[in-house]
Amino acid sequence: MAWYNFEPLKSLVDEGVVEVCIAIQRNIKQKRSVLKSIPLINQKIFSFLSRTKSNAKHYSIHDLSKHGSMPTIMSIPKQGEYTEEIEDSVIEKIEAADLDYLLNIGFRALTGKILSITRNGVLFFHYGNNAIQHDKPTLYWQFAEQWESSVVTLQLLNEHLNVDKVVGEGYGTLFYWDYNLTKRKSNGMAVLNRPDFIGG
16 A cells, blocks of 8 residues: 555554454456556656655555454456446455445446445545546646646545545645655645544
């Protein structure tokens, strides 16, 4: 897990606010067309030309478990153009875990039964302005189109692929001379948006 995904969860686990008890890992790569790969290539160029080195520190998801090992389920989701649908065999295992929330890290927008099998829904971090729809990588578009600020929101998804609730929001400066610095600051906003409401 990247540091900005790991650290807010680790702080909540350490404080006894949440227990992270199961992980679902995608077992296939996302399909990308040539045109959709161009922003990713440009993103790597932006990163290479930055003054600041890329912060690529990663952690093991198993470090979030009080037992030292996290049960992990492999999934081969059905892929749409912008969505992924988790298969029924995985859904059954998740239902058996009796979860309050799912946190979507790394999957596309989830659709289907997965959205209704927990008590409270699916949380995910959204990078960018909802009023401006673009494919990922969002930060690339913020640079390419010279947005006034970088935006990160923590959202709760409903069954209709709409945002049911924005539970955290942060804004940051775009450092146009340094892509990696901007990315680090944006990821830092995700850390500050840790979902404290979960304990309530």
